[in-house]
Amino acid sequence: MLKVLRYLALAGVLMVPSLTAVAQVGRASGAKLDVPQKVKDFGTVPQGKVIEANFELANEGTDVLEIKAVRPTCGCTVVDFDRKVEPGKKGVIKAKVDTSEFTGPITKSMLVMTNDPNDPTTTLVVKATVRPYLEVLPRPLVHVYAVQGEAVNNDVTLVADENRDFKVTKVEASVPFIAASVKKLEKNELVPDKGETQYDINIKLNPDAPVGPVNGMVTVHTDYPQAPEVKVRVFGVVRSLVHVTPGNIQFGTVESKVKPGRNVIVVNNQAKPVHVTGAKIDDDAFSVEVLPIEAGKRYQVTITVKPEAPAGLHKTTLHIHTDDAQFKDMQVPVAANLK
Numbered sequence: 001m002l003k004v005l006r007y008l009a010l011a012g013v014l015m016v017p018s019l020t021a022v023a024q025v026g027r028a029s030g031a032k033l034d035v036p037q038k039v040k041d042f043g044t045v046p047q048g049k050v051i052e053a054n055f056e057l058a059n060e061g062t063d064v065l066e067i068k069a070v071r072p073t074c075g076c077t078v079v080d081f082d083r084k085v086e087p088g089k090k091g092v093i094k095a096k097v098d099t100s101e102f103t104g105p106i107t108k109s110m111l112v113m114t115n116d117p118n119d120p121t122t123t124l125v126v127k128a129t130v131r132p133y134l135e136v137l138p139r140p141l142v143h144v145y146a147v148q149g150e151a152v153n154n155d156v157t158l159v160a161d162e163n164r165d166f167k168v169t170k171v172e173a174s175v176p177f178i179a180a181s182v183k184k185l186e187k188n189e190l191v192p193d194k195g196e197t198q199y200d201i202n203i204k205l206n207p208d209a210p211v212g213p214v215n216g217m218v219t220v221h222t223d224y225p226q227a228p229e230v231k232v233r234v235f236g237v238v239r240s241l242v243h244v245t246p247g248n249i250q251f252g253t254v255e256s257k258v259k260p261g262r263n264v265i266v267v268n269n270q271a272k273p274v275h276v277t278g279a280k281i282d283d284d285a286f287s288v289e290v291l292p293i294e295a296g297k298r299y300q301v302t303i304t305v306k307p308e309a310p311a312g313l314h315k316t317t318l319h320i321h322t323d324d325a326q327f328k329d330m331q332v333p334v335a336a337n338l339k
Helices: 002-024
Strands: 039-046 050-059 065-072 077-081 090-098 104-114 121-131 134-137 141-147 152-160 168-173 178-184 198-205 212-222 229-239 242-245 249-254 261-268 276-281 286-294 298-305 312-322 329-338
Touching (some): 077 104, 090 121, 168 178, 178 212, 198 212, 242 329, 249 261, 249 298, 261 312, 276 286, 276 298
Parallel strands (some): 141 229, 249 329
Antiparallel strands (some): 104 121, 242 261, 276 312, 286 298
């Protein structure tokens, strides 16, 4: 009887590693990441809400799963995550998305990098539709395209997400050449199917706006508790009355004997015609030719290296002359290293 008991005890000890081995059956060799839900859709959320998305993950492999990095696609997403997950255990990746700067449908993704040999990168997605408390119609973005000295007006309408009364207390622009004003709309001016309190926001690009890109912001201040500030971006460009493109000519290193050439285009953005009356260059190593594309509107100026031009670095200036008093001498830098 004693021998039998000893035999059974020994058999029980020998069975322990066997049970462990059984538990490993079906697991992938190495680390294996499994994310049951890779896309989380939060439906409609109010603007300003911070979405908290927790992605559960599991290690279905035989080795420790290492989360090497989680890289969001934009700065509005913040993540925290378990760095290591033991075989057969679970972990979590926590993501937060700030919706303050968004309206409408949004999709924010994160790239997860692990030591899973078969699937080293996985993408997780947070989706939502952001509903602003105060909505800018047709959208909170105004495009302005103007010619130098021209004033441009645009209007947007501010409405509440429900039929709620509110007041606009102030509007201000981020740059001095943009002006903003506000007017409460009368009943016959209202946007249909919206609340009865609506405001027209007039955004004006002033004539003194400098030539070049326009990138500004108009902030609308209100007494609406959930939306004390509403942003409208102003984006576009102010074109010169007469414009030369490109603004400089770079030949690089070239051989004079092949007579390399470069072109610039002169564009008149005014209603009145402006004619290119001639062009010259300060260096005899180059020749210049003016070709009308559309008289009074567009001209091509070609600069060609003369085959007998001396070798060396040449830095000079192209002068384009027009019959407009403001643009009598338009200058374009020219550089070439001649061989």
